[in-house]
Amino acid sequence: MNILHIVPSYKPAYIYGGPIESVARLCEGLVAAGNTVHVYTTTANGKTELEVPVGQPVDVEGVQVTYFKRITKDPTHISPALWKALNQNVSQYDVVHIHSWWNILVMVAAKICLSKKAKVIIAPRGMLSRYIFNSGSSKVKKLIHNLFGRNLLAKTQFHATAQAEYIECAELIPGWKGFVLPNIIALPDIPIKHQQNDAFTLIFLSRIHPKKGLEILIEAISKVSFEVRLKIAGNGDEEYIAQLKQLAVQIRVDYKIEWLGWMNREQKFVELMNADLFTLISLNENFANVVIESLHVGTAVLISEDVALSAFIKEKDMGWVCGLQTDDVVSKLTDAQAQLAKRNHIRTTGRDVIEENFSEQKLIKSYLEHYKEVADL
Structure with a gap:
């Protein structure tokens, strides 16, 4: 054609x-x-x-x-x-x-x-x-x-x-x-090697935009009962990023957040692989390639029900799906941190699931x- x-x-x-x-x-x-x-x-x-x-x-x-x-x-x-x-x-x-x-x-x-x-x-x-x-x-x-x-x-x-x-x-x-x-x-043919983290490590990797729900996620990490670290990778409007950083200071979680900026393709997959959980609490998301990329390198995901791939995540049990309420995000983060066996299962089977479906x-x-x-x- x-x-x-x-x-x-x-x-x-x-x-x-x-x-x-x-x-x-x-x-x-x-x-x-x-x-x-x-x-x-x-x-x-x-x-x-x-x-x-x-x-x-x-x-x-x-x-x-x-x-x-x-x-x-x-x-x-x-x-x-x-x-x-x-x-x-x-x-x-x-x-x-x-x-x-x-x-x-x-x-x-x-x-x-x-x-x-x-x-x-x-x-x-x-x-x-x-x-x-x-x-x-x-x-x-x-x-x-x-x-x-x-x-x-x-x-x-x-x-x-x-x-x-x-x-x-x-x-x-x-x-x-x-x-x-x-x-x-395009998914890289790289071996899955996960590093051990001192704190439960979350990764957000996307464009930094108000629709991505980062305010909800930042507030949620202030309420969990375990040690957590949030890595935020991506670029966006500088004024908006400054507002997010100020929010983190106000609720005293700024020391738990690492701002990585924009990452190239090789760096992106390393960060995804080394995280304990990928997070995307979007108010609206059409597909979200990064959800597939995260599962390809064996990292479970927590996404909102407003991410279009949420039905797939539920069906294949490849992570957790939450609402847009802070308390629900806290609850799902707590489940994800506690359910090590499920995260390890996703780490060993995620790539096969992605290959079969995509x-x-x-x-x-x-x-x-x-x-x-x-x-x-």
């Missing part, structure tokens, strides 16, 4: 977190399976731009990626050059897979694709959740959705990465057709089956 992916940012823009890796891994897997894959993206790299050739295809791990200049330095990612190229070339592709929503770049791209009768799949990646519609600039999003967003989306098929997202999308636009397939994640070869085959169904519509 001849497949086009449209995404606001692509590797090496790792500043944007998990979606960068998962979209790239999908594209690379499709190429390995004998397909032709092109990516249209921008030079976005946070507030800066990637230093890459612009406006011409570049081979990135076998994928033909064209980086286009953007005329804004903000999340709108406006790129007239990308739209022009798309208008000229989109008809040659069997299917177009667009990742993300709400930014002007992809909404205009979707309009162009549909005007050219292209077969379009939208992967909103959590951006059509109830949480998004009721937080931040929700009034603007609702207005955009009612004016033209709903009409655009209804003419496409949607790709949800978890069942929870599928349900939200299906409820948002009655009759909107879609499918569920998880992210494809095998790249199986997932690529499923993606292609869905692409062919959409192309034949």
